[in-house]
Amino acid sequence: MATQSTLPAAATREAYGPALLKLAEAGHDIVALDADLSASTGGNKLASAFPSRWFTVGAAEANMISMAAGLASTGKTVYAASFAVFLPGHCFDQIRVHIAQQQMNVKLIASHGGISVGEDGASAQAIEDLALMTSLPGMNVVAPSDAVEAEAVICAAANDELPWYIRLGRPKLPIVYGNGASFRLGQADQLRDGSDLTLAACGLMLEPTLRAADALAEEGVSARVLNIATLKPLDEQAIVRAAEETGAFVTAEEHNVIGGLGSAVARTLALHRPTPMEQVGIQDTFGQSGPWQSLLEHYGLTAEAVVAAARRALARK
Amino acid sequence: MERSGDMTTSTESAADPALLIDVCKRIRRHIVTMTHAAQSGHPGGSLSATEIFAALYFGGVVRHDPSEPQWKQRDRVILSKGHATPVVYATLAEAGYFDEALIPTFRSMGTELQGHVVRNRPAGVEMSGGALGMGLSFAVGVALGHQLDGLADDEGHVFVVVGDGELNEGQNWEAIMSASHFGLQRITAVLDRNHYQNDGPGNEIMRIDPVGEKWTAFGWGVQHVDGHDVIAVRDALLKARERRDAPQVVICETVKGQGVSFMAENPSGWHGKGPSDAQLDQALMEIEAGL
Numbered sequence: 001m002a003t004q005s006t007l008p009a010a011a012t013r014e015a016y017g018p019a020l021l022k023l024a025e026a027g028h029d030i031v032a033l034d035a036d037l038s039a040s041t042g043g044n045k046l047a048s049a050f051p052s053r054w055f056t057v058g059a060a061e062a063n064m065i066s067m068a069a070g071l072a073s074t075g076k077t078v079y080a081a082s083f084a085v086f087l088p089g090h091c092f093d094q095i096r097v098h099i100a101q102q103q104m105n106v107k108l109i110a111s112h113g114g115i116s117v118g119e120d121g122a123s124a125q126a127i128e129d130l131a132l133m134t135s136l137p138g139m140n141v142v143a144p145s146d147a148v149e150a151e152a153v154i155c156a157a158a159n160d161e162l163p164w165y166i167r168l169g170r171p172k173l174p175i176v177y178g179n180g181a182s183f184r185l186g187q188a189d190q191l192r193d194g195s196d197l198t199l200a201a202c203g204l205m206l207e208p209t210l211r212a213a214d215a216l217a218e219e220g221v222s223a224r225v226l227n228i229a230t231l232k233p234l235d236e237q238a239i240v241r242a243a244e245e246t247g248a249f250v251t252a253e254e255h256n257v258i259g260g261l262g263s264a265v266a267r268t269l270a271l272h273r274p275t276p277m278e279q280v281g282i283q284d285t286f287g288q289s290g291p292w293q294s295l296l297e298h299y300g301l302t303a304e305a306v307v308a309a310a311r312r313a314l315a316r317k
Numbered sequence: 318m319e320r321s322g323d324m325t326t327s328t329e330s331a332a333d334p335a336l337l338i339d340v341c342k343r344i345r346r347h348i349v350t351m352t353h354a355a356q357s358g359h360p361g362g363s364l365s366a367t368e369i370f371a372a373l374y375f376g377g378v379v380r381h382d383p384s385e386p387q388w389k390q391r392d393r394v395i396l397s398k399g400h401a402t403p404v405v406y407a408t409l410a411e412a413g414y415f416d417e418a419l420i421p422t423f424r425s426m427g428t429e430l431q432g433h434v435v436r437n438r439p440a441g442v443e444m445s446g447g448a449l450g451m452g453l454s455f456a457v458g459v460a461l462g463h464q465l466d467g468l469a470d471d472e473g474h475v476f477v478v479v480g481d482g483e484l485n486e487g488q489n490w491e492a493i494m495s496a497s498h499f500g501l502q503r504i505t506a507v508l509d510r511n512h513y514q515n516d517g518p519g520n521e522i523m524r525i526d527p528v529g530e531k532w533t534a535f536g537w538g539v540q541h542v543d544g545h546d547v548i549a550v551r552d553a554l555l556k557a558r559e560r561r562d563a564p565q566v567v568i569c570e571t572v573k574g575q576g577v578s579f580m581a582e583n584p585s586g587w588h589g590k591g592p593s594d595a596q597l598d599q600a601l602m603e604i605e606a607g608l
Contacts, residue, residue: 031465052465063454063491070458074466093448098455102436102445
C-alpha cells in the first residue's frame with residue numbers, strides 16, 4: 001500500500017544495480033550485458049562482485065540482444081540494459097525475432113525512458129518504446145513507478161522464464177511505495193479507492209496522479225487511483241471493474257498518447273465497457289532539451305493536467 | 318550429463334568419401350523435391366551449402382545426438398542465412414531428427430518445416446532466423462554461455478553458417494569483433510561464398526571483397542576451401558574445431574544452385590522459387606548423374 005514516504009528521492013534506474021547484486025548473491029544464474037552505458041544503467045555494479053556475470057559489448061545494441069538470446073539458450077537468465085531510445089530503438093528486429101519469437105529468458109532493461117531524460121533532447125527521449133514493445137506477441141512490458149517498485153519488478157523477472165521489457169527512468173523521484181511494493185506481473189495496484197472516476201497511471205506519472213487525487217478530493221471528487229505498472233499482460237479485469245464502479249477514466253503516462261497505457265486502456269474500455277475517458281500523455285510530438293521538470297510541465301505531464309483531464313471526463317459522464 | 322562415444326558423428330561416412338558424396342546427392346534431391354512441392358522456398362542458396370551441411374553432420378565434425386537433441390554438451394549448428402531451410406531440413410531428416418515423410422509438407426499450413434528457421438521446429442534447429450545478420454551474434458552468446466558453464470574445450474563447439482550477401486548487414490561485424498574481443502575459442506563461422514544475393518551478383522550489389530582479409534583484420538583464423546569438395550570442407554571444419562587460439566572462419570567458395578544446371582547458370586532466377594514438374598525431373602536426373 002502506498003503511503004506518503006519519508007525515503008529520499010531515487011531514480012527507478014538506481015534500482016537496477018542493487019537488484020542484480022541481490023539476485024547474484026541469492027544464487028540466480030544470471031548474466032548481465034551492457035552496451036557502453038553501464039555507469040548510467042547501473043549494470044556495472046555487478047562487475048566488481050561477479051566479474052564472470054557481467055559483460056559490456058560496446059556500443060552495439062543489436063549484437064547485445066542476439067548475444068543475450070544465445071546466452072539464454074544455454075540456460076542463463078539474461079539481463080540486457082541500455083537507454084530506452086536504443087533498446088528497442090537500435091535493435092527492434094533482434095528483439096522481435098530472437099527474444100519475442102523464440103520466447104527467450106531475457107529481461108530487457110530500458111533506462112532513461114520518456115522525456116525526463118531532459119537536456120539531451122529529442123533523439124535521447126523515448127516516447128514510443130512502450131508502443132513497440134507491447135506490439136510484440138509474448139513480450140511482458142512493465143513501467144514501474146518508483147525505485148522500490150522497480151527493484152521488485154527486476155527481481156520478480158528473474159523468477160519467470162519469459163521475456164520482459166522493463167522501463168526505468170533517469171530523474172530522482174519521490175518514493176510512492178515507502179512501505180514496500182507487492183508487485184505482481186499483470187496486476188494493477190489500487191492505491192486509492194474512489195467512486196466518481198478512476199485515475200490510472202504508470203511510471204513517473206503515478207506520483208503526480210496521487211497528488212491529483214488529493215486535489216480532486218478537496219473539490220469533493222472521489223477518485224480511484226490504479227497503478228498499472230504492467231502494460232502487458234494488461235489487468236483488463238481491474239480496468240473494467242473500475243469503469244463499472246466509477247463511470248469515468250483518466251490515464252496518465254510519460255509516453256506518446258498513441259500506443260502506450262492510454263491506448264491499451266481505451267481498447268479495453270471500447271471492447272468491454274465503453275466509458276468516458278481522457279488521456280494525459282505526450283501529444284504525438286517529439287521532445288526537446290530542457291530541465292526534466294520543465295519538460296514535464298511543457299508537455300502537460302503534471303498533477304494539474306491530470307486534474308483538468310478528470311474534470312473533462314467527469315463532464316462527459 | 319556424461320556421455321562417452323555414443324554421440325552421432327558418423328565416423329563411418331567420415332572415413333569414406335563415396336558415402337559423403339552420396340549424402341550430398343540425397344540432400345540435393347530433398348532440396349529440389351521440397352521446393353517443388355511448396356512451389357516456393359530457396360533452392361539456390363541451399364544447393365550451394367549442401368557440402369557444408371553434409372560435412373558438418375556426416376563428416377564426423379559435429380558432436381550431436383538426434384535421440385537427445387537438448388544434450389547440453391552438444392555442438393550447435395546455427396543457420397544464420399535463415400532462408401536456406403531446405404538444406405537444413407534435408408540434412409536433419411537424413412541425420413535422423415525427423416521422418417523424411419514430412420519433407421513434402423515444407424511451407425504448408427501447420428507444418429513443422431517453416432519457410433525460415435524456427436528454433437526447435439523440428440528438434441535440431443537451434444535458432445530462429447530469416448532476418449539476416451543475427452546468427453553470428455547468437456553464436457557468440459552461445460559460445461560465451463558454454464565458456465561460463467565450464468564446458469571442456471572439445472565440447473559445445475558452435476558452428477554458424479553465414480551467407481556472403483548476408484555480410485552486408487552491419488550486425489555481423491559487431492559480432493565478429495566481439496567474438497575475438499571475448500577470446501572465444503569454440504566458434505567456427507562457415508561462409509557460403511556463392512557470390513549471389515537476392516538482387517544479383519554480390520560484388521555488384523555490395524562488394525565484400527577482400528572478405529578473408531576483413532575477417533583476419535578482426536582477429537579470426539581464416540581458411541579458404543572449395544565449398545563443393547566435401548572432403549576438403551570436412552578437413553577444414555575439423556581443423557577449425559581443433560584450433561584454440563582464435564575464432565575461426567572457413568570460407569567456402571561455392572556456386573549458387575550447384576548440382577542443377579539451370580539453377581547454377583541463372584542463380585539470380587533461383588534465389589527464391591520452386592521448380593516446375595519438368596524442371597524437377599531434370600534436376601533429379603542431373604543430381605543423380607552428379608553433373
